[in-house]
Amino acid sequence: MKSSILSSTLLCLALLGTLITGLFAQGEFTVTFFDVKIHGLCAVLKTPSGKTWVVxxxxxxxxxxxxxxxxxxxxxxxxxxxxxxxxVISHPHGDHYGGLPFFIEKYKIGQLVDGGYKEMSGGEIEGYRKIRATYVDGGGTSVFVKTGDKIQLDPDLDAEILWPPPGLYRSERITKDGEPYNYNGNSVALRVRHGANVFLFPGDNHGIAGVAKFVDPEKIKCDLLVVPHHGLNSNATMAEATKPKYAIVSSLKEYNTPAIHPYELTKEAFEPVGSKVYATWAHGDITAVSDGKTIKITTSRQP
Ligand SMILES: [Zn+2]
Structure with a gap:
């Protein structure tokens, strides 16, 4: 008798477990890209179980x-x-880490994830190191990631680091920072899968198509691409390697003199592979909601 009560209880618990898992499986994964007004990038990720991450x-x-x-x-x-x-800080350039001191001061942050960048010594890395040290001194957890690592965003998300490789990618060419490590080219590339939907956050690595030589090229394919380097280097090779349904450009209308128009450039490159392109200066804040099967995009304004 006792054992039958026990087995019914176990059965009920198992059913309840399935129900809860089922409910979470139906949870939404929401990513908001912000119109940050000046050249830069910030996205907020709300996971199916309600966790909040900032990229x-x-x-x-x-x-x-x-x-x-x-x-x-x-x-x-x-x-x-x-x-x-x-x-997650994709790479140590001010248009990606400049807001970090504010976040450190205002919020408790579970962990700070970046590529380590131990090998770098020029450019804006020192500024970033100071900020990271302040966070660690205050009891924060700093995590360095490389190709093949997984990060635990949420039980319903598979989050894998595609780039940079261990010891960073060393290029033949010495950069303007005086070293062989290209900052953009060593951006953390984060691939987040929610059910059938893949989101790719490659930072400013506009050589993302080249990363396919080092990892499974299928992993570079995605449903939503955060277009690398604010759309300034969008090209057909990049579009062909990633083939996203949605391409999100965090950019101003134009950049540099003579002016580059990243939205136009990205449309030109990505529309031939069937992507719908959005840009923060034109569409305002852009929200992508995944139910694990499809992605719905809403924007705070129409261009
Ligand atoms: Zn940038």
Whole structure:
């Protein structure tokens, strides 16, 4: 008798477990890309079980404006976020890590993930090292990642690091920072799979098509691509290697003199492979919601 009660109880627990797993499996994965007003990138990831991750933090203070404080924090407030489960910094350039000091001061952050960048010594790396040290001194957890590592974003997401390789990628050419490590080319490339949907965050690595020589090229294919380097280097090879349904460009209308128009450039490169292209300057904040089967995009304005 006792054993039959026990087995019924176990059966009920098993059913309940399946039900809960089923519910979580139906949870949505939401990524919001922000119109950060000046050249930079910041995305907020809301996972199916409600965790909040930030990928890049946009630029630091500029003429009284700070995207982290003036754009991202109000969004987090509106959506009830009081702490961050983690932040990923794709590479040590100010338009990606500039908002980090604000986040460190305002939020408890579960972990700070980056490519380590131990080998780098020029350019903006020192500024980034200081910020990371402040975070670690305050008791924060710093995690270095490389090709093949997995990060635990959520039980319903598979999050894999495609790049950089161990010891970083050393190029033949010495960069303007005076070293063989190209900062953009060593960006952390994060691949997040939610059910059938793959999101690719390659940082500023506009050589992402070349990464396919080092990892399974199928892993570079995605449903949503954060177009590398703000769309400034979009080309047919990149589009062919990634073939996304949605290509998101975090950029201004134009950049540099003579002006490059990253939205136009990306449309030209990606529309032939069937991608729908969005740009933050034109569409405002761009939200992608995945139910594990399809992705729905909404934007805060129409171009
Ligand atoms: Zn950038």
């Amino acid at each position: 890049d933090t946009a630029r630091g203070p500029d003429k009284g404006f700070l995207a982290a404080r003036d754009v991202i924090a109000p969004f987090l407030e509106r959506t009830g976020v009081k702490a961050l489960d983690g932040i």
